[in-house]
Amino acid sequence: MIAIYLEGLAFSTALIIAIGAQNAFVIRQGVRGEHVFAVATTCMLVDISLITIGAAGVGTLIAQDATFRSGAALGGGVFLAGFGLISVRRAWLATSDTWRDVEGGFRAGSGSSVRNAVLTVLALSLLNPHVYLDTVVLLGGLAGQYDGRDRVYFTIGAMTASVLWFYAIGFAAIRVAPFFRTVRGTRLLESTIACIMFILAINLLWGEISVW
DSSP states (O other), rough: HHHHHHHHHHHHHHHHSSHHHHHHHHHHHHHHSSSHHHHHHHHHHHHHHHHHHHHTTTHHHHHTTTHHHHHHHHHHHHHHHHHHHHHHHHHHHHHTTTHHHHHHHHHHHHHHHHHHHHHHHHHHTTTHHHIIIIIIIHHHHTTSSHHHHHHHHHHHHHHHHHHHHHHHHHHHHGHHHHTSHHHHHHHHHHHHHHOOOOOOHHHHHHHHHHOO
């Protein structure tokens, strides 16, 4: 029981730890000190839901649908490229007032800002085919090797990794926030995020173009 739980935890950690669109956004929110709990919780719930779907056997069916894979890759690539351009713009326009404006708006409190943060992370999660590959297909396929309680233990282990990871990177980022509150730090953070988004977008789009 414990060994299977730890196996699920280890596999999920190995897949989730790679810096992707989802992780990059959580880290940025942590550095900004803006709605970290809401964003991390959203990521966690998305992962848990997709892992559950995969463990239920849906992952195998999705992996066999070429049309679904192609559509998801194209849509996800375009979205990630657009998000990367937004980060480039933020880096270019960064000033000494950037963080003061952000923090002022956060302290004032805004339901729409929380809503926007949650909607953004939902889009980054659900429009990224890699998320489905990692959670539904790969973890779902590994969970499918087990039956009954063993599958449940493996799935819970995989879910635990998501819970620990997203809260850890979100709140740990707050500790390095002072550097990123400078103009130089803001530009470095946004430029790094833009590069990650562009690399992921190119990888998705090139994969589909090469198939054609």
